[in-house]
Amino acid sequence: MIIKGIAVSAGIALGQAKVLQPLDSKLDYHLLPPSQLHFEQRCLDKALAALTSQIKKSALHLQPDSDHYQLIEADLMLLEDEELQEELQVAIAKQQFSAALAVEHTFAKHAQAMRDMDTPYLSCRAEDILSLGQRLIRILLTGESTELSNIPDNSIIITQDITPAEFATLPLERVSGLVLQTGGVTSHTAILARSASIPTLMSCPCDLTLIANGAPIAVDAISGELIVNPTQEQVARLAIAQQQALERKVGLEQFKNQATQTQDGHKISLLANVGCISEINHLADVGAEGVGLFRTEFMFMNNHELPDEHQQYLLYCDALQLLGGKPLTIRTIDLGADKEVPSLSMVKEENPALGLRGVRYTLSHPQLFKAQLRAILRAANHGQVRLMFPMVNQVEELEAVLSLIEQCKNELIEAEKGFGDVTFGIVVETPAAVINLDSMLPLLDFISIGTNDLTQYTMAADRSNPYLIDRYPVLSPAIIKLIGQSINCAKAANVQVSMCGELASNPNATALLIGLGIDELSVSVAALLEIKQELTRWRYQDCVKLAEQAMVISRIDTLNELLTRCHS
Ligand code: PEP
Ligand code: MG
DSSP states (O other): OEEEOEEEEOOEEEEEEEEEOOOTTOOOOSOOOHHHHHHHHHHHHHHHHHHHHHHHHHHTTSOTTSHHHHHHHHHHHHHTOHHHHHHHHHHHHHHOOOHHHHHHHHHHHHHHHHHHTOOHHHHHHHHHHHHHHHHHHHHHHHSOOOOGGGOOTTEEEEESOOOHHHHTTSOGGGEEEEEESSOOTTSHHHHHHHHTTOOEEESOOOOGGGSOTTOEEEEETTTTEEEESOOHHHHHHHHHHHHHHHHHHHHHGGGTTSOSBOTTOOBOEEEEEESSHHHHTTHHHHTOOSEEEEEHHHHHHHOSSOOOHHHHHHHHHHHHHHHTTSOEEEEOOOOBTTBOOTTSOOOOOSSGGGSSOTHHHHHTSHHHHHHHHHHHHHHGGGSOEEEEESSOOSHHHHHHHHHHHHHHHHHHHHTTOOOOOEEEEEEEOSHHHHHTHHHHGGGOSEEEEOHHHHHHHHHTOOTTOTTTTTTSOSSSHHHHHHHHHHHHHHHHTTOEEEEOSGGGGOGGGHHHHHHHTOOEEEEEGGGHHHHHHHHHTOOHHHHHHHHHHHHTOOOHHHHHHHHHHHHO
């Protein structure tokens, strides 16, 4: 069986299926007849025993002093708590709930009690309790568990969706591929999958009920195909494609030490997007000139407890040390929309992508924001730091951020802590930011165009929605015009222009972006050498001509044809 999907992280994986059934809408809220209650109570006991034993098994692989082990211990204590077990049994017996409903109800009550205590640690626990409850419910409804720490090597996870926070908990060393029914190239889970080099398909309309756990699976995340029970010929063909991809990768290594410039010497800076410190270790392998985007919220998602100012300071210092003098562009935490942090209790919003996102969130949580700003300012004593703010639309927001930075500096002076110079930039990722650039540029040293959100907000098209992916691509006339306008505006004000959105990692767009006047591209580590190869093929004047042609095109397909023709 072959099912088409969108390849969002290139590569080929051969392995076995680990299917995670979604739980949505399966909870039955009807009261049960008394005759069924005893059966539900037994199901609950079995589910509790199954989850307890799975968790105990996964603890065997962990160091007792690790964070993860302590979490697991806390989960076990809860599952073995006799009062809780009694409460669950009573919810079934007295309220006539199904076992799953009793779990949902009781765990939600306990989580709320933790939140009400209003200390950060207990808020974290609230999220853990809810997630433990979900795991129990999954066992009750599907008979299977989401306990992924025990999955076999070469597992290919196939499911409806995985949030960035869930991705952060996957045992990546055992995951060789990922297939999701939702999502697209610019979704944050796709960005994480690329960073981790996991071949991934998204928007893949596979029927999860037709794929058996353990079934042989091939993920062709080059041509965009999921193959269930591949034939010997298909496996052989994919093994050849895998070998060819490897050879292409080796071939690209020759570009590592080449200058990042067009044939006629027009220089572009080529930096990398990263989501964690360990990725910085790989920058030298591809000859990146620094970090053009450090998505710091991923570091918050990976941590069970929020890193405090000191921990963040050490982390940024480590990053600067690894970079050995090259620039580190730190984007302050960009939470909200699909990026939730388990350790922060974030309010549920009707339209999170249009809600408390980016600086809107951090400005409304000044203590959290200032801890990060102080950590960054202090780390700037040890290297070249560029400080960048996400989702700034309006000069007032920028002024509010800069005034907090002044406050932070004063606090550091008072505390006799040193800090260094930083330059300031914003991610231009909404149409309002483009339109309002004139008023903000005098306060900025650089801008970085975030095409992922710029496309989402310009097209009013959710970047993770599988139904919209083909119709609202980044390479479209409206987006190209907004990019052109941002570049012209910034250049007129002598402000440097970078691009950190995924369009920068698309070789079809490289010549166009150079022709439009971009100074710097910040791309995923996996794409960096390919982008360098592409830009060294071009002469600057040809890029300018291409950009002039592209700017007057009004149709998406014509634009695509032009750029594909130039690239091939
Ligand atoms: C963007 O929106 O283009 C961007 C770089 O930010 P993120 O993908 O993290 O939202
Ligand atoms: Mg963005």
